[in-house]
Amino acid sequence: xxxxxxxxxLTGFRTLLHKEVLRFWKVGFQTVGAPVLxxxxxxxxxxxxxxxxxxxxxEVPYTAFLVPGLIMMSLLQNAFANSSSSLIQSKITGNIIxxxxxxxxxxAFYAAYILAAVLxxxxxxxGIWLASAIFAATLPAHPxxxxxxxxxxxxxxATFGVxxxxxxxxxxxLAAFQNFLILPLTMLSGVFYSIQxxxxxxxxxxxxxxxxFMIDGFRYGFFGQSDTSxxxxxxxxxGSLAVLAALTLAxxxxxxKLRD
Amino acid sequence: MTTPAIRIAALTKRYGSLQALAGxxxxxxxxxxxxxxxxxxxxxxxxxxxxAGLIRADSGKLEIMGHDVIADYRNARLKLGxxxxxxxxxPFFTVRExxxxxxxxxxxxxxxxxxxxxxxxxxxxxKAEANMRTLSGGMKRRVLVAQxxxxxxxxxxxxxxxxxxxxxxxxxxxxxVKKLNTDGHTVVLTTHYLEEAEALCGRIxxxxxxxxxxxxxxxxxxxxxxxxxLKVRVECPAAALALGGAAAGDWLEFSxxxxxxxxxxxxxxxxxxxxVREIAVGEPDLEQVFxxxxxxx
Numbered sequence: 238x239x240x241x242x243x244x245x246x247l248t249g250f251r252t253l254l255h256k257e258v259l260r261f262w263k264v265g266f267q268t269v270g271a272p273v274l275x276x277x278x279x280x281x282x283x284x285x286x287x288x289x290x291x292x293x294x295x296e297v298p299y300t301a302f303l304v305p306g307l308i309m310m311s312l313l314q315n316a317f318a319n320s321s322s323s324l325i326q327s328k329i330t331g332n333i334i335x336x337x338x339x340x341x342x343x344x345a346f347y348a349a350y351i352l353a354a355v356l357x358x359x360x361x362x363x364g365i366w367l368a369s370a371i372f373a374a375t376l377p378a379h380p381x382x383x384x385x386x387x388x389x390x391x392x393x394x395a396t397f398g399v400x401x402x403x404x405x406x407x408x409x410x411l412a413a414f415q416n417f418l419i420l421p422l423t424m425l426s427g428v429f430y431s432i433q434x435x436x437x438x439x440x441x442x443x444x445x446x447x448x449x450f451m452i453d454g455f456r457y458g459f460f461g462q463s464d465t466s467x468x469x470x471x472x473x474x475x476g477s478l479a480v481l482a483a484l485t486l487a488x489x490x491x492x493x494k495l496r497d
Numbered sequence: 498m499t500t501p502a503i504r505i506a507a508l509t510k511r512y513g514s515l516q517a518l519a520g521x522x523x524x525x526x527x528x529x530x531x532x533x534x535x536x537x538x539x540x541x542x543x544x545x546x547x548x549a550g551l552i553r554a555d556s557g558k559l560e561i562m563g564h565d566v567i568a569d570y571r572n573a574r575l576k577l578g579x580x581x582x583x584x585x586x587x588p589f590f591t592v593r594e595x596x597x598x599x600x601x602x603x604x605x606x607x608x609x610x611x612x613x614x615x616x617x618x619x620x621x622x623x624k625a626e627a628n629m630r631t632l633s634g635g636m637k638r639r640v641l642v643a644q645x646x647x648x649x650x651x652x653x654x655x656x657x658x659x660x661x662x663x664x665x666x667x668x669x670x671x672x673x674v675k676k677l678n679t680d681g682h683t684v685v686l687t688t689h690y691l692e693e694a695e696a697l698c699g700r701i702x703x704x705x706x707x708x709x710x711x712x713x714x715x716x717x718x719x720x721x722x723x724x725x726x727l728k729v730r731v732e733c734p735a736a737a738l739a740l741g742g743a744a745a746g747d748w749l750e751f752s753x754x755x756x757x758x759x760x761x762x763x764x765x766x767x768x769x770x771x772x773v774r775e776i777a778v779g780e781p782d783l784e785q786v787f788x789x790x791x792x793x794x
Contacts, residue, residue: 241575241648241649241651242600242603242605242608242611242648242649243605244575244603244604244605244648245604245606246571246604247604248601248604248605248606249601249602249603249604251601252597252598252600252601252602253601253602255598255601256590256598256601259589259590259594260589263589264589327587330585330586330587330588331581331583331585332585332586332587334551334581334585335585335587335595335598335599335602335644336602337549337550337551338549338550338551338574338577338579338602339574339599339602339603339604339648340570340571340572340573340574340575340603340604341602492553496550496551496552496553497552497553
């Protein structure tokens with residue numbers, strides 16, 4: 238019998254990450270191109286209709302205000318879509334077995350799926366940001382803040398995607414998760430408006446939506462202005478990620494719906 | 498004493514009211530070609546899934562080459578290659594990409610030489626850059642075998658690998674697996690083709706309702722069969738038929754339980770003036786043994 242190969246646990250993580258990135262990259266037209274086009278259509282319509290009538294935070298034109306909101310909304314939705322669709326496809330086609338048979342730890346499994354999903358979100362975000370220059374060239378005033386919210390928000394939604402992908406047994410269950418939870422929370426999070434323009438009751442309701450904090454914090458990275466303190470947004474985003482990550486890791490460690 | 502390739506002790510698994518594994522005890526030695534047989538629902542795939550860490554057993558112990566599949570799962574999984582029963586694949590990737598990924602998941606990089614060798618030995622060299630979607634069922638099955646071998650595991654489990662594959666592939670697959678076994682790999686095979694198990698396996702366990710109901714060498718299992726057959730060609734078939742023979746082409750076939758009954762049967766044929774021209778004793782086959790074991794278990 239031939240000698241066994243030298244092995245390294247880190248190689249398992251790197252391979253799964255590479256495979257997950259290649260999975261969305263091979264269909265980049267659909268996974269990156271389509272969301273960029275969607276966001277540009279939003280920008281085209283809203284900038285033509287509202288730009289001349291509205292300014293936000295005093296002097297920010299509406300189109301410029303809209304750009305970071307759309308970037309973050311697309312980033313979050315695509316991070317969720319990546320991890321959730323990859324997992325449910327693998328479960329339904331049965332090829333999830335290829336990552337369950339090897340000695341991959343549940344932490345490596347989690348980290349690879351999350352990082353790949355964040356990368357897809359960042360590709361989409363970069364695409365929208367570059368293409369949006371046609372309508373309004375918007376440079377971030379505080380790039381580190383913008384990047385922090387992009388990465389943490391992407392990781393939070395990617396984690397949500399892992400939970401949904403593991404929990405759902407059918408594509409329609411996943412679609413329900415996406416249509417009845419993710420979509421309303423993102424649309425009502427202040428992507429298209431500042432919550433300062435809402436009645437007090439809706440302002441209070443917006444404050445229980447974690448998506449509001451991610452988008453508001455990301456927007457702070459662009460304008461140095463936001464509806465609420467960026468530190469509070471960072472704490473809510475980071476705290477939500479910590480709680481969901483702990484829950485997901487516990488599910489994976491137990492093998493919930495994967496090894497039972 | 499040599500560590501067994503697989504050691505299973507008091508293993509149980511229940512799904513709701515179904516006792517899928519009801520206390521399995523089994524040791525498979527290194528280098529064995531072992532058959533795991535049983536009807537559908539006997540627990541074979543559940544047992545393999547527990548061995549591979551795809552399900553968690555309710556109680557009991559499982560070791561691969563001395564490594565506990567839960568406490569020391571990294572080493573246990575490194576020692577095991579599994580060819581699953583279902584024809585699964587990832588439609589995004591080529592054959593070579595699939596094999597490189599599989600090696601990487603096991604923590605191995607840069608083993609293209611070995612990947613090329615497996616591709617060659619499984620007749621997949623010309624398909625290395627083909628997308629998995631474009632392969633026939635038989636080719637996909639070969640890729641599954643290649644994936645199970647990509648980390649050179651000493652123990653290989655094949656869960657019904659020839660289900661629905663053509664004769665040519667079946668022959669080449671068995672040649673390849675026999676070579677692996679000759680090279681020192683332990684092979685565990687489940688199959689519904691009992692003639693394959695009879696030809697290949699040195700030892701066989703038969704399962705029914707989550708239990709092992711027979712476990713012995715293939716030779717012992719065959720010789721333990723209660724029923725044997727005596728085939729005769731006679732001048733007067735009517736006389737032989739009157740003694741309880743059954744027509745089987747040009748031959749007449751008699752069943753008997755003990756070797757000593759052959760003489761009695763021949764004496765009765767002579768008394769009946771049947772005119773015996775030719776005789777042949779049919780050895781029991783594994784299918785016969787299997788049916789008997791399942792009937793009495």
